[in-house]
Amino acid sequence: MSPHHLPRRRFLLAAGGLGAALVTGCGTVDLSAERDGGNLLDRLRTVGEVRIGFANEAPYGYVDREGRLTGEAPEVAKEVFRRLGVPGFVPALSDFGSLIPGLRAGLFDVIAAGMFITPARCAQIIFSDPDYNAPEAILVRAGDTTRIRSLDDFARDDRLKLGVLLGAVEADVAAGYGVPANRTLTFSTQAGGIDGVLAGRADGLLLTAISLRHALSTRQGAPLELTEPFVPVLDGVEQYGAGGFGFRPDQTRLRDAFNAELAVLKRSGRLLEIVRPFGFTEAEMTDLTAARLCADPAA
Template identity: 35%
Template sequence: MGGDGAAAVTYAEAKSSGKIKVGFANEAPWAFLDEKGELTGYAPTVARAVLKKLGINEVEGVVTDFDGLIDGVRAKNYAFVAAGMFINPKRCESSDFAIPDYRVGSAFLVPKGNPRDITRFEDITRANVRIATLGGAVENGYAESSGVPSNLIEPMAKQDDILRAVRNNDVYGGAMLDVTASWLVKNNPDANLEVTSSFQFSAKPDVGTFNFRLDDDQFREDFNRELRALHESGEWLKLVEPFGLTAANEPDPSRTTEQYCTA
């Protein structure tokens, strides 16, 4: 594959050709196409820095619906997933994760002033308002665990769909990651929306990273080595700050991927 100039879907081929394909879901600020059609965001930026150390200088993105990303990497549509994906036990059954790369909380995207005072999932039931979520994202499980009736939760395919629905009063608000909600408000100042305070749903924080095929151990180990070095040098923070992540989003270095893979 190195000879025909195509981006590779395996580590060995990528090391030979210097080009690699990554899967992403086109969700800003995690991994998305900018106005020029260039792949950018937190995950591709960090991935490029890591891959450069491994001798792979060209990254090509393959847009995939978020809940199809793991199936796509297993089908070798791309070499790994760079999309800001949480580590959880279910995903660990069918894929392998890199070391924890960031942690986030949840928040609600709501009308300015938050007139119905939605700050936790339990508030949705109390106020009897409809809230949009991203299909396949963790907030759907959080709502269910909090006893929110399913008719009050409306999963949507894209975060821009959620923004539009809240802005147009089709739903009261949107439940999403704090970093994502802040990005949407910052980039849509005329939408008259705000973000509620970030919160952790459970004692175990939401931690995300890059996702690999099962048993693609050499690639994952080499990637982990360089990713760890980015965190230890402080370079990681410089890379991610333009996308709304801060020192507060640094994961606890004492917690391992294996710990997050267990319930």
């Protein structure tokens, strides 16, 4: 052992102790020590910027050709934060699956990705009230809309194959409607799912009407059609695909302020104005609350 070893260790201990004393003595350093997450909103106002986490999924939240963050969720978030006195924003791109871990780790202040509010997600983060409700639809090849009208057709006809996206809620919906696993194809991307339908790999792709409408608009002339949108019902419970904004679990104060402004936008009809360019319609507007969507239907 070197003669310097002990003094150095003692020095580190002392420095660590001093650091710990500083941190505990100065409450603003430790976020979780404050009730209701401290005043993140005040801090955002001071900084003038909010960090927006998104997953680059059109039309929910994406970077457009000019390199600007846009989409349904970021545009609504920008408007709400502007009203809350936070004019600027910093886009934070993330994998969809990494949005929740990223928010919890403090990489951004809000998730604006049109994320569906589900009980499992509510156990990890808190949500604003939903700003839209997305009925599901099935993308089929042109001319098949007479043959394929609903998920029941997939459950009945054992020649039909249904495509869903990897990790998306639609896999459970398909299973709940009795579409067997061996006739359910899991595509890793939305583009892959659409190519799969075109190539005859799958006879339908189950996704929200919004996503599918947007996909069709980017593939003008492709021989594809949409079925009538519907709200799936599992075990007698309507499965709302309602999306909202995610906040860290301790940020109830910020979330409540956000909700209040969002409610104003809904009442005035300004919300629909903001989201209409992204393919949202009157049918997607909703009065559901996060509390209701977070309640576990099984409980």
